[in-house]
Amino acid sequence: MTVKLFSPYSIKGVTLKNRIVMSPMCMYSSHNEDGRVENWHRAHYTSRAVGQVGLIIVEATAVTPQGRISPQDLGIWSDAHVEGFHELVGLVKEHGAKIGIQLAHAGRKAVLEGEIIAPSAIAFNEKSKTPKEMTKAEIEETVEAFKKGAERAKKAGFDVIELHGAHGYLLNEFLSPLSNKRTDEYGGTAENRYRILREVINAIKMVWEGPLFVRVSANDYHEDGLTPEDYITFAKWMKEQGVDLIDVSSGAVVPAHINVYPGYQVSYSETIKHEAGIDTGAVGLITSPIQAEEILQNDRADLIFLARELLRDPYWPRTAAKELGVEIEAPKQYERGWL
Numbered sequence: 001m002t003v004k005l006f007s008p009y010s011i012k013g014v015t016l017k018n019r020i021v022m023s024p025m026c027m028y029s030s031h032n033e034d035g036r037v038e039n040w041h042r043a044h045y046t047s048r049a050v051g052q053v054g055l056i057i058v059e060a061t062a063v064t065p066q067g068r069i070s071p072q073d074l075g076i077w078s079d080a081h082v083e084g085f086h087e088l089v090g091l092v093k094e095h096g097a098k099i100g101i102q103l104a105h106a107g108r109k110a111v112l113e114g115e116i117i118a119p120s121a122i123a124f125n126e127k128s129k130t131p132k133e134m135t136k137a138e139i140e141e142t143v144e145a146f147k148k149g150a151e152r153a154k155k156a157g158f159d160v161i162e163l164h165g166a167h168g169y170l171l172n173e174f175l176s177p178l179s180n181k182r183t184d185e186y187g188g189t190a191e192n193r194y195r196i197l198r199e200v201i202n203a204i205k206m207v208w209e210g211p212l213f214v215r216v217s218a219n220d221y222h223e224d225g226l227t228p229e230d231y232i233t234f235a236k237w238m239k240e241q242g243v244d245l246i247d248v249s250s251g252a253v254v255p256a257h258i259n260v261y262p263g264y265q266v267s268y269s270e271t272i273k274h275e276a277g278i279d280t281g282a283v284g285l286i287t288s289p290i291q292a293e294e295i296l297q298n299d300r301a302d303l304i305f306l307a308r309e310l311l312r313d314p315y316w317p318r319t320a321a322k323e324l325g326v327e328i329e330a331p332k333q334y335e336r337g338w339l
């Protein structure tokens, strides 16, 4: 039996050496509050490349300053950001990993000075700022900002672009009827709530030919919110638009109780993969190699996204290879200690 976790995965001319993906994780480490790559990012991402992760997705990176979750977020809203990312991309690729970037706008979940924007003027919770309802001009500017971000990501040499459409950030806020109460063409029906994402995908497609992933929150965990069934429809639309893979997360559009357990989001990935006929990534409390292999063997996802486990063990691919009885190449400097 072939161990799937270590089989390559090809998409639009990009081949990942294995199915292990470093899930995007905010590091809040742009200490000058200018969105730039710093030494922390260089060390953090490169060490997972040395650890033989197949694809590294750089944390939520803001397409506008107002779209940051915090002042210390990475940003890609200016041409001045390209150089730092170009260097980071080079460092990661030197060790045989592919690298993607998650383009993001925080919407009403931005914790920043000044005005924050969202589809509707509804605060996330009682501690959050009330956002301003976006005008159509602001929607247009935001779509353009995603496009510019993609252009810059391309210049920096990224292999993959992932759109952050999950966890209650801006694009997710438009998709969910819980956070989108608009009465114009950007609110109401599913088509209307999807409109901004449709426009962002189309805009990116004009400047980006490479693999495009979208992260979604496939369950709002609320009786009036979205369910995996709703996301089958959205995923079909994304597929028609040329999105290559849906990275299936859940929750965080409104405060809700979530019953978490190992692999608790995997069934959403499975549903979307089979019902919409599109490749998916599974994420969320996946920690053991055997668990990851089960997901792939049973065709419940195409890629395995790991977040916290890769914080604990940057060499997790080595750990997994040993456990699954596969020999993987070591960085030559580590050969004497790898087996």
Ligand SMILES: Cc1cc2nc3c(=O)[nH]c(=O)nc-3n(C[C@H](O)[C@H](O)[C@H](O)COP(=O)(O)O)c2cc1C
Binding pocket: 023, 024, 025, 026, 027, 059, 060, 102, 164, 166, 167, 215, 249, 283, 284, 285, 286, 305, 306, 307, 308, 309
């Ligand atoms: C420190 C940290 C930062 C995170 N930042 C992001 C982010 O920038 N974008 C995103 O989509 N998810 C983010 N997440 C969520 C993870 O990508 C992942 O979906 C979640 O942690 C569940 O996976 P795990 O159980 O393997 O940690 C973050 C998680 C952590 C722990």
